[in-house]
Amino acid sequence: MQSLTPYPRVSLKSVIRTNSPSSTKRVVAPSRMVVKSAYRFDSASAVANAEIKFSGEVGSTRADWQSTCAILASKVALQQKDGHKTLDLVPKPVTISDLLPAPIHGSTIRVAYQGVPGAYSEAAAGKAYPNCEAIPCDQFEVAFQAVELWIADRAVLPVENSLGGSIHRNYDLLLRHNLHIVGEVQLPVHHCLLALPGVTAEHLTRVISHPQALSQCEHTLTQLGLAAAREAVDDTAGAAEFIATKNLRDTAAVASSRAAELYGLEILADGVQDDSSNVTRFVVLAREPVVPRTDRPFKTSVVFAAPDGEGMSALFKVLSSFAFRNINLTKIESRPHRNQPIRVVEDGESGTAKHFEYLYYVDFEASMAEANAQNALAEVREFTSFLRVLGSYPMDMTPWCPSKRA
């Protein structure tokens, strides 16, 4: 997958602009950034203990923004070099603010997302926290890091789509990091085919977008007679921005109408998703869990592994733990168990069997505050070799409205 980075985003790249160790820099997003993020950085202490101070000011340079990214990148590099867990680098003054919908330490909540302004993840951040500062990151990994290092309060992460299915890599990331799921957002996604003004379908030799967006539009694009090659890039709005900044007259992007506005592109075709009920589900991540409640619908997400050699029978027992308590499952996903992907079974006569080992991700409709759910999980623990609760969080109950232009 191609990575396009013309828009300043929080990044892992080590393009480090050196700062005087004693200087306190005000680092802000460039003014063309629509959702503004602004923060002050004390570079002397930043690498050592990730202490970050925030101001509400906006309006400095792209170089300043890149400097912030570089400092974050250097912290990441340090962490990778020393083999420390990220959380070890971070001071952990856990306050009540982490348990509330919005933090009380600043005026607005900062939400990290992967992509550039105009990405659907940015819209998901806005749906979860209407007045948030959305912080663009160039990789999902960086969005996690931004929360772990207190640069952001939350991250939003797309995990599944009604047409394209699960975003597998993001399930893996949930396990690799220690953030908690504190909410979910279901966002109707309305895709447009975008190109530079004056470009028509006949000029196009390729269509670029996020792989999920391409797969959600494949049928419609073919019906439009677009034989152009499909090329996967990191995010939808990044694709639009790439076309604009490189002045590509042979390339179109699948992205939102907001991306068209932001990057000066025209809409060649509106609503190119293969089905109008195209919904992407995002999870909202935080450093601390929310306190589970029983006064509104909650969902709980868990991941577990079966004991050696018990794969499917353990799964069956786990599912029955929920079924016998009438707890509805809304999702089950299996992913290769990266720590032990294969179990080799020698059979003297017939040879060697190689069984794949899986991790199972399950979402169920109950709150961890309910005795029913606690009992189910206590039983699940008996049947599994590994169990982690990723989060117990309020369900997105917004009224159903099929995808329409944002």
Ligand SMILES: O=C(O)C(=O)Cc1ccccc1
């Ligand atoms: O690339 C984006 O805009 C994203 O936020 C990821 C995505 C891609 C396609 C549908 C929903 C989310």
